Amino acid sequence: MITSEEIRKEFLNFFEKRGHKIVESSSLIPEDDPSVLITTAGMQQFKKYFTREKDPIKDFGTQRTASIQKCFRTTDIEEVGDERHLTFFEMLGNFSFGPVGSDNPQDFSTSGYFKKSAIYWAYEFLKSLNLNIDYVSVFKGEDNIPFDEESFNIWKELNFSEEKIKKFGKEDNFWGPTGEEGPCGPTTEIYIDRIEVWNLVFNEYYKTKDGKLTKLKYPGVDTGMGFERLMKVLQKTETVFETDLFEPLRTRILEIVPNIEIRDLRIILDHIRGATFLIADGIYPSNLERGYVLRRILRRLMLKLNKYNLVKDIENFVKSVVEKFEQIYPNLRNYDKINKVIKKEFDGFHNILKKGLTMFEKYIKGNEEDREIGEKLFILFTSFGLPLDISKELLREKIGKEFTETMQETFDLLFENHRKISKSL
Ligand code: SER
Numbered sequence: 001m002i003t004s005e006e007i008r009k010e011f012l013n014f015f016e017k018r019g020h021k022i023v024e025s026s027s028l029i030p031e032d033d034p035s036v037l038i039t040t041a042g043m044q045q046f047k048k049y050f051t052r053e054k055d056p057i058k059d060f061g062t063q064r065t066a067s068i069q070k071c072f073r074t075t076d077i078e079e080v081g082d083e084r085h086l087t088f089f090e091m092l093g094n095f096s097f098g099p100v101g102s103d104n105p106q107d108f109s110t111s112g113y114f115k116k117s118a119i120y121w122a123y124e125f126l127k128s129l130n131l132n133i134d135y136v137s138v139f140k141g142e143d144n145i146p147f148d149e150e151s152f153n154i155w156k157e158l159n160f161s162e163e164k165i166k167k168f169g170k171e172d173n174f175w176g177p178t179g180e181e182g183p184c185g186p187t188t189e190i191y192i193d194r195i196e197v198w199n200l201v202f203n204e205y206y207k208t209k210d211g212k213l214t215k216l217k218y219p220g221v222d223t224g225m226g227f228e229r230l231m232k233v234l235q236k237t238e239t240v241f242e243t244d245l246f247e248p249l250r251t252r253i254l255e256i257v258p259n260i261e262i263r264d265l266r267i268i269l270d271h272i273r274g275a276t277f278l279i280a281d282g283i284y285p286s287n288l289e290r291g292y293v294l295r296r297i298l299r300r301l302m303l304k305l306n307k308y309n310l311v312k313d314i315e316n317f318v319k320s321v322v323e324k325f326e327q328i329y330p331n332l333r334n335y336d337k338i339n340k341v342i343k344k345e346f347d348g349f350h351n352i353l354k355k356g357l358t359m360f361e362k363y364i365k366g367n368e369e370d371r372e373i374g375e376k377l378f379i380l381f382t383s384f385g386l387p388l389d390i391s392k393e394l395l396r397e398k399i400g401k402e403f404t405e406t407m408q409e410t411f412d413l414l415f416e417n418h419r420k421i422s423k424s425l
């Protein structure tokens with residue numbers, strides 16, 4: 001079975017041969033970009049090359065780069081636990097910064113390229129791995145941005161029938177920008193086993209803070225392929241969590257708790273990796289911005305570990321992540337620091353969690369109306385410090401209820417009143 005280590009090499013070699021400079025992943029803390037909290041995409045470290053504020057030739061000796069980028073998406077935190085959502089993930093990407101010299105897939109030089117080379121190379125790379133594309137999608141045109149006929153025709157040239165080239169609108173086939181402003185454009189997406197595996201973005205526009213689109217001086221290419229998803233289709237696992245990217249951590253957890261609930265296992269796998277990488281890149285738990293993101297996942301992680309009496313094993317679990325990734329990300333070797341940060345946060349949260357768990361069980365019966373549950377969760381939060389994230393998990397775990405909009409509304413209303421009263425005191 002092909003391993004993720006082999007795929008890393010194959011991907012980078014493939015694009016290096018085609019004139020790309022291999023660039024290391026940037027930190028999860030974006031440098032030089034106040035418009036985003038955490039690195040969410042491979043293109044982020046290259047934003048200024050798309051706009052030409054920076055010169056790719058000067059910095060890379062070529063207009064083509066490729067990378068495997070660490071990413072973290074906070075929008076997905078609450079979804080983690082299902083089959084495919086992750087907070088931390090890696091993205092394989094190739095990039096071209098204009099002007100376009102030639103758009104010929106046989107051209108292995110260092111000049112800028114566009115849709116034809118990007119699509120042909122994605123197709124060839126997947127073929128070299130013996131993967132069959134189910135279907136692709138292109139931008140159908142919307143809001144005065146035209147139909148991407150060029151991509152449509154390129155896929156036809158590659159012998160895709162029209163039924164296999166789906167046309168979608170902005171919601172699906174227009175990407176970006178990251179943060180409040182930046183390059184963006186129509187996309188073509190590649191699906192394997194009904195999973196979107198590779199997103200090819202043709203950056204033709206720049207979106208400004210006030211939402212206006214202007215044409216970029218030179219068009220660029222920004223592709224991103226989810227590494228975990230790619231390994232899932234290559235290793236033919238049921239979900240991303242059984243790929244080797246979650247080993248040896250997964251096996252170690254299963255050795256201790258063979259009957260762990262699948263949703264809990266996924267949350268633990270995701271959050272340990274996420275926390276380890278965030279801390280290695282210099283983030284500390286706090287109540288603000290990225291620190292708060294880390295705090296949220298550490299607290300949820302503790303809740304889940306506590307359920308299976310695994311809190312004491314955290315050091316070993318972190319070590320398992322480090323073992324897998326330290327060759328690629330040497331800053332993980334500092335795992336004493338990582339463990340210290342986690343332990344400190346766990347120690348600080350221990351009493352809140354203990355008391356909160358007892359009060360939750362005493363207080364919430366499960367037969368209340370949603371509004372009443374919202375009120376009770378608010379009281380648990382203000383009187384015992386039990387975070388809403390944790391309460392949501394407990395609702396599901398202890399009484400089999402999902403957190404609803406009504407509960408959220410009630411909670412928010414009480415919170416707002418509480419804030420006003422505290423302010424006026
Ligand atoms: N920026 C695009 C994405 O994040 C492609 O790399 O999906």
